[in-house]
Amino acid sequence: MAYKPSREKRNVSSRQEQPPVAPKAKGASSGAVRKMKPAVILVGADKGGVGKTTVARALLDYLAANNVLTRAFDTETPRGTLHRFQPEQTSVVDMTSPSDQMKIIDTLNTAEVKVSVIDVRAGGLGPALDALRDTGFLEAVKEGEVNFILFHVLGSSIASLDEIGEIASHVQDAYYFMVKNHVNDTTFFEWDPLTHRKYFEKVRTAGEITIPKLNEMSYEQVEIAGTPFSAFVANKGMNGEPANHSFVLRGYVRTWQNKIADEFDRVELLDLIAGRGGKDR
Amino acid sequence: MRRRTIVFIVCSPHARTGVSTTARLLTDFYLARNQPVEGFDTDPHEPTYGPLFGDVVRVIDATDIRGQIALFDRLLVHDEIPKVVDVWHRSYERFFATVKDIGFIEEARRSGVEPVVLFHADATETALAGALALAAAWRDQTMIVVNNEGAAPLGAKAHEILARYPARRKFVIAALNGPIAKALEVPGFSLSRFLLAAPSDMSIVVRAGLKAWLTPIFTQFQNFEMRLELEGAEFLR
Numbered sequence: 001m002a003y004k005p006s007r008e009k010r011n012v013s014s015r016q017e018q019p020p021v022a023p024k025a026k027g028a029s030s031g032a033v034r035k036m037k038p039a040v041i042l043v044g045a046d047k048g049g050v051g052k053t054t055v056a057r058a059l060l061d062y063l064a065a066n067n068v069l070t071r072a073f074d075t076e077t078p079r080g081t082l083h084r085f086q087p088e089q090t091s092v093v094d095m096t097s098p099s100d101q102m103k104i105i106d107t108l109n110t111a112e113v114k115v116s117v118i119d120v121r122a123g124g125l126g127p128a129l130d131a132l133r134d135t136g137f138l139e140a141v142k143e144g145e146v147n148f149i150l151f152h153v154l155g156s157s158i159a160s161l162d163e164i165g166e167i168a169s170h171v172q173d174a175y176y177f178m179v180k181n182h183v184n185d186t187t188f189f190e191w192d193p194l195t196h197r198k199y200f201e202k203v204r205t206a207g208e209i210t211i212p213k214l215n216e217m218s219y220e221q222v223e224i225a226g227t228p229f230s231a232f233v234a235n236k237g238m239n240g241e242p243a244n245h246s247f248v249l250r251g252y253v254r255t256w257q258n259k260i261a262d263e264f265d266r267v268e269l270l271d272l273i274a275g276r277g278g279k280d281r
Numbered sequence: 282m283r284r285r286t287i288v289f290i291v292c293s294p295h296a297r298t299g300v301s302t303t304a305r306l307l308t309d310f311y312l313a314r315n316q317p318v319e320g321f322d323t324d325p326h327e328p329t330y331g332p333l334f335g336d337v338v339r340v341i342d343a344t345d346i347r348g349q350i351a352l353f354d355r356l357l358v359h360d361e362i363p364k365v366v367d368v369w370h371r372s373y374e375r376f377f378a379t380v381k382d383i384g385f386i387e388e389a390r391r392s393g394v395e396p397v398v399l400f401h402a403d404a405t406e407t408a409l410a411g412a413l414a415l416a417a418a419w420r421d422q423t424m425i426v427v428n429n430e431g432a433a434p435l436g437a438k439a440h441e442i443l444a445r446y447p448a449r450r451k452f453v454i455a456a457l458n459g460p461i462a463k464a465l466e467v468p469g470f471s472l473s474r475f476l477l478a479a480p481s482d483m484s485i486v487v488r489a490g491l492k493a494w495l496t497p498i499f500t501q502f503q504n505f506e507m508r509l510e511l512e513g514a515e516f517l518r
Contacts, residue, residue, distance in 0.1 A: 215346055217346045247353060247383065247385075247388060248346065248350045248353045254384065255383070255384075
């Protein structure tokens with residue numbers, strides 16, 4: 001049988017099989033890995049229900065499948081949704097609390113894991129960016145000490161565009177991606193090109209990422225399973241035990257993950273994380 | 282040695298090419314030998330294959346996710362029971378899109394299940410294009426082209442047309458003449474029961490005609506089954 005799924009080379013559910021490692025720096029050979037700059041990926045939106053945590057979960061699966069060691073922070077205190085699905089790598093933090101800010105920022109250079117994903121709670125994107133500015137994090141980004149990537153998950157209404165203007169001043173030195181998340185809606189508001197341009201003049205973006213729709217039943221079953229998407233696809237439970245998920249649903253989730261991985265590949269996310277991006281700062 | 286579980290995917294992108302007849306014949310082929318078999322009729326609106334076999338064949342809607350779970354999750358069970366799927370022409374596109382989306386063929390191979398596509402030829406270019414597309418998507422997939430001479434006669438150019446199909450094997454289902462074909466349509470008539478014990482009130486001509494029609498068809502099925510077993514035999518490797 002020679003049919004090759006589009007993502008045959010990368011097994012998105014391989015995280016249990018291969019130990020994750022940090023991504024190699026540009027030009028590094030297998031024997032000489034350059035010390036990598038820390039990278040922070042912030043996933044946020046200014047309102048709830050747009051699927052931030054789903055995007056964060058898909059992102060963590062993608063990084064794990066590519067052998068990138070990642071730690072995650074969930075700012076939905078006291079009990080985070082991301083923490084529920086990925087408890088081992090996720091800490092629940094309050095971005096406005098200095099002790100938690102220290103936990104994230106002060107450890108960027110010292111932690112073995114150089115890639116941090118922060119899932120910002122609903123309505124918390126502005127305050128989170130303010131906190132990052134106030135703590136000097138954005139300054140460090142400007143100095144090129146840290147790679148900063150922002151995934152701004154947009155809702156399907158025009159209100160989302162107002163958020164862009166509000167955060168524009170914070171993201172001048174970041175790789176700023178607008179993420180259109182179709183995962184839990186059937187129709188997405190298509191912005192009028194003129195309106196689109198008007199808002200986008202305010203901010204320089206690194207591009208747009210589209211998260212495709214996953215059928216309701218598959219999504220619901222992963223929710224019930226309470227596992228990462230990759231564990232569901234691998235037919236495993238929360239603790240790695242064999243599960244009995246439908247093959248059809250696992251197949252749909254795998255295809256959906258592959259499409260997301262194609263999107264992340266398209267924007268060369270791994271290169272950006274490893275500091276190999278071509279963007280001028 | 283454990284035998285592989287065969288899943289026959291009986292299909293055509295067009296109506297009236299003899300798909301349900303082939304599904305019926307395959308099911309009766311196994312039942313006549315007292316072998317268990319399971320069938321799936323993917324026409325939820327006017328199923329013709331399903332009602333012929335009662336509990337042996339389930340009618341499912343392959344365009345609905347619940348139906349897909351009932352179908353594909355069952356097809357992937359390696360239990361050596363042959364499965365027959367009658368792919369309704371209206372769900373043909375969606376069926377193969379799902380097969381691709383969920384990675385069914387690859388998973389089947391891993392699970393010891395052998396999918397076999399029985400593609401029904403007709404004289405149109407779109408049918409040929411459909412077969413070529415399937416062969417391109419799954420290059421090593423076993424495909425058999427079925428020529429039902431009664432439902433989709435190919436005429437004088439039959440050899441030329443069939444030669445263009447991307448299949449190394451073919452099944453030929455001969456045309457049945459009127460009175461004998463009518464016997465197949467009698468409600469409750471079962472080919473497997475007929476083979477085990479022909480009804481005493483059936484015309485001798487019809488009996489002889491049906492047997493003459495069935496014998497070469499079942500011989501082709503048997504040959505295929507034996508060839509598949511030989512190909513999978515470890516002692517020949």
